Amino acid sequence: MPAWAPGPAVTALADLPYARALTAQDRDPLDGDDHEHASWEGGSWDRVDAGGTRFADTAVSGMTVTGGDFGRSRWHDSWIGRSRWIGTDLTQVDLRDVTVVGCALTATGMSGATWRRVHLVECRIESVNLKFATLTDVLFDRCELTDVDFGGLKATRVRFPGSTVSRLRLNDTTLTDVDFRGARSLDVTGDVTSLRGAVVDAAQLADLAPALAVGLGLRVE
Template sequence: MARKATGRAGGTAGAARTGSGGTGVKRARRPEVRLPPLEPYGGAGLEPDGDYDGLEFREEDLAGQDGAGARFMDCALRGCALDETRLHHARVLDSVLTGIRGVGTDLAESTLRDVELVDARLGGVQLHGSVLERVVVRGGKIDYLNLRKARLKDVVFEDCVLVEPDFGGARLERVEFVDCALKGVDFSAAVLTDVDLRAAAQLEIARGVDRLAGAVISPGQLLDLAPVLAAEMGIRVVPASPSGV
């Protein structure tokens, strides 16, 4: 059962931006990516276990290529196509990915550390079993994001749309959702610590509402989620009978 909630009630979105608002929730540490002067990428294609350092990939068509186990360090990927690109076990470090697009990109069991992902248009991206640390996902839209059994620490989702993201069995620590839409999110078996949902523009939980311990939500979101929380606890909510009946 899915429920929607907003992060706007009572000015809580502003509180979420500027501080803990008295809740004691720990804030996510954002990445500070400072790229060096970059060399244009001039390769013939990605290679398994490839080593890419200080390169700019601009408008490259990387669809269907195999870069499993590759390392991207101090790189920028701008406007690249990643349809069915295989990046299993890849490491993306101190890098910026802007305007990337693709369906079925395989980043399973990869590591993203100190990464900015901006204005992405992705569908069915596989990040299950991956590690994300100090990552900002800003703008864009990602459909069917698979983060099952992933570990997220110091991650911010900002001004983006996530359609049916799957956090099943994942561990989230110091994760913030700011002005973003969460549609049909799955938190089944997830473990949440200092997860701030107050500033989410839309919060629609399809599964795993019982895993919200360790998260902070706004009073308005609590009211919106009350029916599904009651159902989860087995509480029947029925209108009161007229007096004397």
């Protein structure tokens, strides 16, 4: 199957095709809520309990999300821009047809998450747990990934153009048509043999050679 190729990312809430249908919200989402054509802008969610909440055709802009529980929440056909997520529980979150622009995710738990057709642009992703997640048709466009845990993760048709990938942790990771070519840097830790199924360029292969030699038990004399 050819690589998923999303169009140019929308960078402002007002430019969304459904912007005129959005209704601004003045309260936090709650556990089990069902939100459609809703928007939140320029506020904060502090230790919000919104596990299992559904977001469809929604927009989140300029928000600061600290702690809280968004586990098992579903985000479909939604847009998240210029927001910060710090220490938030997003276990088993379901992202489908979601665009994430200029966001920062720090110390966020997303184990068991499912991402499908997710476009991330100029995002900073640090110390995020994606263990046992499933990523399909995902584009990390000019992002910074640092200390992200891909242990047990399954990824299909994922790309990293213009991105910096530092200390990406791999263990029992399954990669299919994952393309690291075009990434500004690629640094992995853990079981580097889990890169099986990925595509790298010649320069990246040279950088990975020492770790691959160790992982394969090769001696270079």
